[in-house]
Each structure stands twice: as structure tokens, then as C-alpha cells.
Amino acid sequence: MANQFVVAHIIPTGVGADIGGYVGDATPATNMIASIADKVISHPNVVNGVALNLAGRNVLYVEGYSLDRFFKGEAELKEVEKNKIGVVLDKGIETEGYDLAVNTINALRTVGGVEIVCVLKTKEETMTQAVKTKSNSFVGEIEHEQTLIEACREAIKQGAQALAISLNIKIDMKDLKAYFDGKGANPYGGAEAVVSHLVSATFGLPAAHAPLLSKYEIYRETHSGTVDPRAAAEAIGPAYLGSVLRGLDRAPRLVTQGGDVRVDDVDAIILPYTCMGGIPALAAQKWGIPIIAVKENTTVMKATPDILRMKNVVVAENYWETGGILAAMKEGIDPLELRRPVKKLTIA
Amino acid sequence: MVVSKRIKIPRDGVDSTQLLEHLLEYFSNTLTGEVLRFAIVEVIGEDLIVDASIMVKDARTKIKTGGGIHG
Numbered sequence: 001m002a003n004q005f006v007v008a009h010i011i012p013t014g015v016g017a018d019i020g021g022y023v024g025d026a027t028p029a030t031n032m033i034a035s036i037a038d039k040v041i042s043h044p045n046v047v048n049g050v051a052l053n054l055a056g057r058n059v060l061y062v063e064g065y066s067l068d069r070f071f072k073g074e075a076e077l078k079e080v081e082k083n084k085i086g087v088v089l090d091k092g093i094e095t096e097g098y099d100l101a102v103n104t105i106n107a108l109r110t111v112g113g114v115e116i117v118c119v120l121k122t123k124e125e126t127m128t129q130a131v132k133t134k135s136n137s138f139v140g141e142i143e144h145e146q147t148l149i150e151a152c153r154e155a156i157k158q159g160a161q162a163l164a165i166s167l168n169i170k171i172d173m174k175d176l177k178a179y180f181d182g183k184g185a186n187p188y189g190g191a192e193a194v195v196s197h198l199v200s201a202t203f204g205l206p207a208a209h210a211p212l213l214s215k216y217e218i219y220r221e222t223h224s225g226t227v228d229p230r231a232a233a234e235a236i237g238p239a240y241l242g243s244v245l246r247g248l249d250r251a252p253r254l255v256t257q258g259g260d261v262r263v264d265d266v267d268a269i270i271l272p273y274t275c276m277g278g279i280p281a282l283a284a285q286k287w288g289i290p291i292i293a294v295k296e297n298t299t300v301m302k303a304t305p306d307i308l309r310m311k312n313v314v315v316a317e318n319y320w321e322t323g324g325i326l327a328a329m330k331e332g333i334d335p336l337e338l339r340r341p342v343k344k345l346t347i348a
Numbered sequence: 349m350v351v352s353k354r355i356k357i358p359r360d361g362v363d364s365t366q367l368l369e370h371l372l373e374y375f376s377n378t379l380t381g382e383v384l385r386f387a388i389v390e391v392i393g394e395d396l397i398v399d400a401s402i403m404v405k406d407a408r409t410k411i412k413t414g415g416g417i418h419g
Contacts, residue, residue, distance in 0.1 A: 072368075133352070133399055139352040194350055194401045275387070277387040277388025286366070286368055307391045309364055
């Protein structure tokens with residue numbers, strides 16, 4: 001992708017990011033980046049806003065496991081006009097949860113023109129649960145992953161080119177309250193990422209996850225009073241599949257060659273300052289891709305560029321600075337030349 | 349079954365440009381199961397503290413190494 005300015009915007013899931021740790025609340029930052037870059041590679045956690053997905057047209061929606069393969073140089077991104085989507089729902093919740101899911105799917109068909117090839121239910125409950133780590137981040141565990149795999153396989157047989165998964169994730173309601181109060185990481189996030197990683201790893205297709213809520217959870221989410229503004233999209237109606245279907249509708253496919261975007265096309269990666277320990281940042285070190293580390297976007301992680309002794313990292317205090325750094329990079333200006341004092345050169 | 353695990357991995361003085369390969373090699377040499385998702389969450393001394401999500405099939409499963417912690 002010659003002469004295109006390509007930027008990746010990554011905010012890990014379930015780590016309590018101040019920006020992007022809620023539901024789609026990193027979309028404004030992403031769209032600001034997309035106003036400077038020709039293409040922005042991002043992922044569901046950054047732009048999924050429950051029913052809303054307001055990411056710009058030049059934002060490529062790439063699930064985390066696929067993103068990792070891309071950054072490892074194992075795959076390229078092939079842009080598409082449209083994907084046919086198969087939806088897989090978890091077994092085992094009350095009718096109200098399925099009604100909400102099906103109404104959301106139909107809303108995206110009739111309003112958004114999204115093409116759905118099938119809606120399937122797993123044969124047994126997947127028993128997916130959120131797990132809180134010692135760092136107070138969330139990860140996930142799945143007891144019956146094979147039932148999910150079987151349902152996905154059937155959806156592909158029926159013509160699905162992308163997979164929207166919606167499982168009921170067991171969480172501690174105290175964690176949900178802390179999250180709604182702005183005092184804890186999103187308890188669903190880590191498990192969601194594990195589910196989509198599993199599906200992407202198995203089938204190599206675009207995939208994303210939306211929580212499938214029980215009747216009680218629907219009630220809790222819509223009767224939580226005035227919540228943290230960043231979680232408001234959930235409190236007004238937990239139609240999570242909306243943003244996922246919108247994202248998958250045009251999500252790029254992974255190919256081993258002949259793609260439109262390769263890892264060596266990436267001009268910069270933007271991450272929270274404390275999240276340098278994942279594959280995108282580590283791969284950026286390997287490939288020599290500059291990292292912009294945003295300090296204001298705090299998380300519960302402690303993997304900073306200095307503690308990992310990283311090179312080629314520009315620290316931005318906030319997204320305002322990030323925009324300036326990107327504009328300089330796009331113009332071929334060394335961002336450091338915009339600051340004072342100017343570093344003196346010496347002859348070695 | 350997919351399980352989560354916290355792992356302490358010695359850095360062994362590896363340069364940041366080689367850290368990814370260092371971790372992937374460690375997983376392939378020491379873990380059974382497919383690592384779906386991982387990230388260094390902190391560093392204690394020279395040890396890298398890593399949270400990983402691992403798909404465990406059975407003891408004979410050949411390891412494959414995978415992803416980071418973004419959804």
C-alpha cells in the first residue's frame with residue numbers, strides 16, 4: 001500500500017482503559033486518528049458501542065487474534081465491500097435474551113442493510129465465565145468450547161463469511177456495578193476476547209463477540225440509574241450485537257498473500273502507555289514500527305515502554321498530542337523536531 | 349476447555365526486538381495447549397509476568413502460539 005499513511009490503534013480488552021475500556025468510548029479518538037491517516041487498523045474493543053458502531057469508513061475492523069497474525073507477518077488484510085454474516089447464540093438463557101438478540105439482528109438488517117445468512121444456537125451451554133486476575137484485569141474461561149466450534153462450522157456451511165458470536169458470560173454482579181460506577185474494568189471484556197480469539201484461530205474468518213444477557217442482566221443494565229458516561233450506551237439498551245454486526249459487515253478478511261494491507265505498510269501503532277506487553281507492541285519492536293504510547297489512557301497494566309526497555313517509542317501525554325505527532329509523521333517531519341530543546345548531535 | 353494462567357518468564361537479557369520470539373519459544377517449550385491470548389502485564393526484576401488464555405485439549409496436544417489481549 002504505497003503512499004498511504006497506515007496507523008494501528010490498539011486498546012487491550014478488559015484492562016480498565018480510561019479511554020476504550022468501556023463501550024465504544026475510544027471511537028472519537030479513533031475517528032480523530034482516521035482523519036489524519038489514510039487507513040486505521042483497529043479492533044472491536046475500540047469501537048464497539050453496544051448498538052452503535054460509529055467508526056469511520058477508513059477504520060478496518062480486525063478481531064484480536066487476526067490482528068496478532070497480521071502483526072506477526074503471517075497474514076495480510078484484504079478489504080471487502082461486504083461479508084455475509086452467520087450469528088451463533090449461546091444456549092441456556094430465557095426467551096427475553098433471545099428476543100433482544102433477534103430484534104437487534106433484524107434492526108441491523110432493516111436499517112443497516114447487513115446480510116445475515118443464519119442464526120444458530122449452540123447445542124449446549126458454553127459455560128463461559130469472566131475471571132478476574134491479580135492485576136484486576138479480566139480474562140475468560142470457556143468450559144464447552146466444542147459446542148461453539150460446531151455451531152460456527154455449521155454457520156460457515158450455510159455461507160457465513162464472518163461470524164458474530166453472542167454468549168452468556170457469567171460475571172460477578174459486584175464487578176458490573178464497579179464498572180458502571182467507573183471504578184473497575186469491564187468484566188465481560190476479557191472473556192469476549194477469548195471467545196473471538198478462539199473462533200478466529202479455528203476458522204481464520206472475521207469474528208467478534210457480543211454479550212448475550214439473561215433476563216436478570218437485561219434488567220440490571222437498564223435499571224442501573226445514571227451510570228458512568230462511558231457506559232451509558234449499555235444502560236440505554238444492551239443490544240450488543242448491533243455494533244458487532246456493523247463492524248463485521250465490512251471487516252477485512254485475512255489472506256496469506258495478495259492482501260491490501262501488510263504489516264510493513266504500518267507507519268505507527270498507538271497504544272496506552274502501560275500496555276506494551278501484547279503482540280502488536282512487541283511485533284512493532286521487531287519490525288521497527290514506531291509506537292505512540294498515550295499516557296493519559298491509564299489501565300491496570302504495568303507493562304510500560306521503560307520497564308520493557310523498548311526503543312522507537314514516542315510518548316504522548318494524551319490524544320491531542322497523539323494527533324500532532326501523527327500529523328508530523330504523515331508529513332515526514334520528525335516529531336522530536338517540534339519540541340525544545342533540540343537534541344545536540346555529536347560526532348562519534 | 350479454555351483456561352487462564354499467570355506465568356513468570358525469565359527475560360534472560362533479551363533485547364526488546366527479540367521479546368516476541370522469546371515468549372513464543374518459551375510457550376512452545378513449556379506449555380501444553382494452544383495459547384490463544386497473552387500479554388506481559390508487569391515486570392518484576394528480570395521476570396516477565398504474563399497472563400495467558402490457553403486452550404487445553406489433552407496432554408498430547410501440540411502447542412501453537414497465538415494472540416495478545418485485545419478483543
